[in-house]
Amino acid sequence: MADVKKIATRESYGNALKELAPKYKNLVVLDADLAAATKTGIFKKAYPDRFFDCGIAEANMMGVAAGLAASGMTVFASSFAMFAAGRAFEIVRNSIGYPGLPVKIGATHAGISVGEDGATHQCCEDIALMRTIPGMTVIVPADDVEAKAAVEAAILHNGPVYLRFGRLAAPVFNDPATYHFEIGKGITLRDGKDITIIATGLMVAEAMEAAKTLEAEGIDARVLNIHTIKPLDEELVLKAAAETGKIVTVEEHSIIGGLGSAVADVCSAKCPCQITKIGVNDEFGQSGPAADLLKLYGLSAENIVKTVKEVLGR
């Protein structure tokens, strides 16, 4: 996909906030001293009076966000996924989740594609953490078009939302003219009857590339883009389970508790089938260039192809 335009979804996030600010007058943005990296700095520059830096204090930031939301403000609270979902978990759970306050958590730098900063900053547990909170919507956009649409959908959703964005530039494959985003509605990017590859976030483009390679080898793979991990599009997943019988899930997240687990949860109860999870195995990441790390940890089209062939015994 060398010829395709690439934009990091964190960039899309910052741009979307700025673009939506005139439309949503009550929109305010919080950050925890990472505005330059999370790209909320784009919003800050355009609307300094509606941006509040909370300093390096994510717990308080989440509580402040709750108070603002309780007072009718539309509030985004941003940090790296590690700190937004990890460090501040209990505040998100008790001050935002329990009262059901419509805080939008914009978490960037998710997954190992953080790259050189290494394991302390590579959050592969956030989807698992966030999806256990009752009423929390968990969205992982795959590209620029989807990320921007997700930001506005989150604003319009009357409840807490966790938005997961990446640091690495991601290929833009959706067409803004025809793309439609709906929370909880997965997207069939490619139909197929032999197997279904269910992907989210940065891995959706890899899944599409893998499907093309597989097609050339005579394997007809369906590809689903599950941008909303919770609530999961059960209907679409179960249909794939029933029609293709085999599923491979792909996510830039731990194989414990993320997309793969969500898919397995619903299939094991309603349509048992063979599910193989591709993700970060039960281990920490390490420093290195993002592209190399993704390959090393098997988060590549190449590994998806290999895994699908193994599952199908080809």
Next chain:
Amino acid sequence: MERAEKRKLEIIATKIRLGVIEGTYHAKSGHPGGSLSIADTLAYLYWEEMNIDPQNPKMEGRDKLVLSKGHCAPALYAALANRGYFPVEELQTLRHIGSRLQGHPNMNDTPGVEMSTGSLGQGISAACGMALAAKLKNDGSRVYTILGDGEIEEGQVWEASMFAAQYKLDNLVAIVDNNNLQIDGPITEVMSSYPITDKFSSFGWHVIPVYAHDFDQLEAAFKEARTVKGKPTAIIQKSIKGKGVSFMENQVSWHGTAPNAEQYEQAKAELTAALQALEQA
């Protein structure tokens, strides 16, 4: 403060204390000690200080109280019930299955509860957010939050304290209930949060020390807080844990223990006698 006014508040505070005893006895659990120590403060806030309307709990531009030390919900519920948000009889349902009176406050269940709290250190952050929202809306409303002296051991309290000073939240008043006892013992033995006044001063707050069980001092403090511009106010109130029930006063064992039937009768008798004395005086 005029004598009649003070008498009225003392009667209300005694009714709040009775409500605490009713609630925790019928729940067979809960936190009477710290609830009794904030009864006077709640009486002052809900009957004198705050711009609220029990008939319209969501009134635009109302003042808000966030009970950051959420385990003292029995006192908050007793204050709200006596103020007219819901029937006083309902206090007996505290902590029962299906009750609107959860063990720790839930804003979606109970009329008048502004924020769900209970996990210590979090309420003050939400109060900061509400105070900031009031500033953005320019609606002139004020936000109050009550913290425990053990609660301020939580690091988040100091994150919030920096935030409140940074954004000059002079519409925010934090009340620290300094009864000197936390679950494991005196705060000086468990993890001293002293000097509390100096800490808040150095974090950029206007600090007013008071004795919690003196309405003249409470009135002076809350009036002074209204004159402060450009910084938040912390009212550090020296209080007596278990205040008003002889055998509970200054006893750490009453932090999180409900009275048994005998203790319930005695506490009720003491408070009822105090109430009658006030009403006849």
